[in-house]
Amino acid sequence: MKGRAGLAKIGSQIFTAEGPAAVERIARLVPGIFLDLKFCDIPNTVAGAVSAAARLPKVRMLTLHTTGGLEMMRAAKSALKGMKNPPKLLGVTILTSLDEAELSRIGLGGTIQERVTALALLAKEAGMDGIVASAHEVEAVRRAVGPKMVIVVPGVRPGAAGGSGSGKDRADDQARVATPGNAIRWGADYLVIGRPIAAAADPARAADAILLEMKAARFERRTAAHSRGAARP
Numbered sequence: 001m002k003g004r005a006g007l008a009k010i011g012s013q014i015f016t017a018e019g020p021a022a023v024e025r026i027a028r029l030v031p032g033i034f035l036d037l038k039f040c041d042i043p044n045t046v047a048g049a050v051s052a053a054a055r056l057p058k059v060r061m062l063t064l065h066t067t068g069g070l071e072m073m074r075a076a077k078s079a080l081k082g083m084k085n086p087p088k089l090l091g092v093t094i095l096t097s098l099d100e101a102e103l104s105r106i107g108l109g110g111t112i113q114e115r116v117t118a119l120a121l122l123a124k125e126a127g128m129d130g131i132v133a134s135a136h137e138v139e140a141v142r143r144a145v146g147p148k149m150v151i152v153v154p155g156v157r158p159g160a161a162g163g164s165g166s167g168k169d170r171a172d173d174q175a176r177v178a179t180p181g182n183a184i185r186w187g188a189d190y191l192v193i194g195r196p197i198a199a200a201a202d203p204a205r206a207a208d209a210i211l212l213e214m215k216a217a218r219f220e221r222r223t224a225a226h227s228r229g230a231a232r233p
Contacts, residue, residue: 006031046068047078061090152191
């Protein structure tokens with residue numbers, strides 16, 4: 001898989017089992033680490049966790065839950081002050097495993113798009129470098145937060161819903177999925193892709209097919225943006 005991925009994602013499962021040693025070992029093999037621990041606690045605790053995580057080798061991106069609130073996110077940002085080349089802080093909005101019925105069940109009103117957009121704006125206010133959201137909210141989020149914030153999209157599945165980029169994949173806990181091509185077309189900066197590669201009979205071949213799809217979608221996106229710019233008076 002060397003040369004095929006920009007960052008290796010380390011989540012809570014491997015970090016709980018192996019701790020910082022997992023980051024240290026994997027960092028020797030990859031260009032950078034996306035440490036996806038989704039911190040959510042009182043501001044002081046999250047600040048301490050972010051400070052410690054940011055000092056692990058090659059950590060380029062860190063996640064925390066936007067539902068922890070404005071002061072928690074600001075504390076996390078402050079914890080990185082004075083650090084040379086700090087990792088990007090990403091605010092997780094609504095998990096891709098949740099649909100609108102589940103959102104209502106846990107007491108969050110409004111549609112998923114409304115909630116994701118509101119949380120993205122809160123993340124921007126707090127000074128986060130980017131947000132994490134499903135591909136289905138990317139266009140609305142981009143309009144809300146502008147061009148500078150990074151948007152990371154999980155729940156990416158080649159051939160999702162017959163290629164339309166919508167629908168559910170309950171077999172692996174995802175309620176809001178999209179194809180790699182659609183996620184890029186709609187405005188994603190980074191895609192999180194795990195099981196479609198790891199579970200493939202030929203992981204390298206699966207990764208190459210995804211990269212080709214992403215490359216084609218990026219070309220379409222650039223071409224469309226250029227056309228819109230040329231059409232302006």
